[in-house]
Amino acid sequence: MPHHHPDGPDRPTRRRFLQSAALTASAAEQPAAPVPAQAPPSVPARPVRLHINGKEYALSLEPRVTLLDALREVVGLTGAKKGCDHGQCGVCTVLSDGRRINACLTLAVMQEGRHITTIEGLADGETLHPMQAAFVARDALQCGFCTPGQICSAVGMLAEAGAGAASTVQPPPAALPQSLSDAEIRERMSGNICRCGAYQNIVAAVRDATGAMRRS
Incomplete structure (x- = not known):
């Protein structure tokens, strides 16, 4: 009767198991064929x-x-x-x-x-809106990319505050106050990001414009 060696070709070894597992993993890591991009249907x-x-x-x-x-x-x-x-x-x-x-x-x-x-x-011909003028006076910008959105948002924010919209900082005012606190301005303008970090001057500009718009 023939004798089979325990490490003969018919017996799986640790080395063969690891080789097989590596080949299987390598095959699984192959990227799938890219699916051609389809143009969205025309409307x-x-x-x-x-x-x-x-x-x-x-x-x-x-x-x-x-x-x-x-x-x-x-x-x-x-x-x-x-x-x-x-x-x-x-x-x-x-x-x-x-x-x-x-x-x-x-x-x-x-x-x-x-x-x-x-x-x-926003401007009236050559006359800047008070918010635009305040941003210029306070140098409330650096690269200027966010400035149009900051100014439009500030104008809308003051209208909201004047109409009695509440915030998390203070109860809704009866009317637009002479000035909003810095914390109030920051909270109400929190949806506008300045990646240059000109927030201190932006807050100062909005504070100045609040008084100017109130007087006008």
Whole structure:
């Protein structure tokens, strides 16, 4: 009767097991074949009338075009910047019927019948809006990328405070006070990020503009 050696070819060894496991793992790590990207289905454009900075614009837009892209790419108003494009940085803030909104999070077709104000529409001819003037006087910017959104947000914020909107810092005022506390300004402006860190001067500018707008 033939005798089989315990380490013969018919007996699995630790080395063979490890080699087999390594080959299996290597095969599993091979990247899957890329799936060809498919273009999204086309959506027909539709007529859209937008009221921006006191002017009527008759546009032809796909329903999925954001207000930000319509402003920048179609109308040519590039003051509102595209930052995160997810509503987290506030760079694209504009005013819709006086209320601040993130232009990257709303569709252009949703703004029909509303009055949109961008940074380009705040000034009265050559006369700066008090908030713009305060930002200049306080040097409340560095690179300037977030500044249009900061200014539009501050204008909307003061309107909200004046209308009695509450915050986590203090109860709603009966009317816009002579000045908001620094903590109040920071809390109400917390949705606008300045990556340069010019917050101290931004707060000072908003505080100055509060008094100027109150007097006017």
